[in-house]
Amino acid sequence: MRVPATNAATMQKVLITQRFFDDQAIALLRAHGCEPVIAELPPGEADGNVPPSTLLQWLHGASGWIVGHARVTRALLAELPQLQVVARRSVGYERLDTMAVHELGRVATIAAGANDPTVADLTIGLMLAVGRRLAEGSSNVRRGTMSIALGTDLYRKTVGIVGFGRIGQAVAKRLRGFECRILVHSPSQDADLARAHDIEYTDLRTLLSTSDYVSLHAPLNGGTSHLLCDETLAMMKPSAYLINTARGGLIEDRHLLKALRSGTIAGAGLDVFMSESDPGYCDVTRELASLPNVVTVPHIGASTREGLARSNMVAARCVLSVLAGQPMPDGCVVADGRAVSRR
Known part of the structure; x- marks a missing residue:
């Protein structure tokens, strides 16, 4: 993947609403012209419990979003015209409105195979x-x-x-x-x-x-x-x-x-x-x-150091691929509305 210039003024914001996002994945995003912003989740809570109003504040100006269990709705996406890609650091996507993603010209991905x-x-x-x-x-x-x-x-x-x-x-x-x-x-x-x-x-x-x-x-x-x-x-x-x-x-x-x-x-x-x-x-x-x-056990299926490291890297690569207009990792795209947005 070609590494673009990393001038702070041109770096694209990527919001991460997941815990345990490791330094290697953060470094990959930064090396490819993105500025990762890790949300401060309340202790013991996941992003699925964060109100939409707070998510909107966090996502202001973001081009990419690496998401956990938050509901990605049509109403939320409609308020975020700059958001190009929503990348799940897992494989399930029942909380993601894939039809809205497609119709609004965005891309949604999963971390296929990582965990x-x-x-x-x-x-x-x-x-x-x-x-x-x-x-x-x-x-x-x-x-x-x-x-x-x-x-x-x-x-x-x-x-x-x-x-x-x-x-x-x-x-x-x-x-x-x-x-x-x-x-x-x-x-x-x-x-x-x-x-x-x-x-x-x-x-x-x-x-x-x-x-x-x-x-x-x-x-x-x-x-x-x-x-x-x-x-x-x-x-x-x-x-x-x-x-x-x-x-x-x-x-x-x-x-x-x-x-x-x-x-x-x-x-x-x-x-x-x-x-x-x-x-x-x-x-x-x-x-x-x-x-x-x-x-x-408390939904720990994907939660090992090694499993999360693999998932973090797949999610980061998905975001970078969309933002750079390059081919996606195999099996990761669950909704792609880029053709719609170009009409």
Whole structure:
């Protein structure tokens, strides 16, 4: 990428409303004629909780925005004619109005591929943690007892993967080391992928009724919202575990809470929750976290030093590519209205 002059008067402002944006990614932006501005988020809060009025103030004069969980709406974009590119430092984009991005002549990107191994590692970790009842065992030791909570193997179990994009494939690759039988439910079926990952495609009912572990890796949209609810949870085996490192809205958390309490399923490992987008579910999240057969973590799927460093660099390169009018990193563009803006 050609490095433009970096005179302060010509540098383009790039707002970053994400924590843990590292020095290497900041240096890359500066070396290519941008001035990164890192927003001061309230302690313990993400940009999804920042009011639109504050976002507008922060984004004044910005050409690029590296965003986390803030809602990128038509109304917000309309107030920011100078903003050319919105880059997510992750892969989900359900909070981003892609139609508005396109129609208003902007570009929206994701950090495709950057956190695949990081999320896949956590997925396996949650399978092991909930299956081996690590939270219960740790609690026993802290209480001064060596009482053993008898768990179950992941070795040679049947694992169902719902959604088979990059992360689902990375999970399947890791599961081969455990000699698992892997079932996949996906909107599309690829024979080459099936051979490469030694998987079996199947319908959702068969996957749920057969699997010892069910792991969700589907995007959240109108067709997948509350995919796991009373009806589908009842299809699972009473000995099965449910893992979600994708999006909270894939599960109806109230129904999951009921299924866990009643013994409909054996347990769950959860990195994401409905309460992240709907505060009305905060009590449900707390109740899920209190159950002995549930392992919960606070949406840390992509949050390792290495994973965030990769994501930061992809997001920065996306911003630079748009501002310089150069080709984008593969798989990163989710909305591109530049042709519209040139009409």
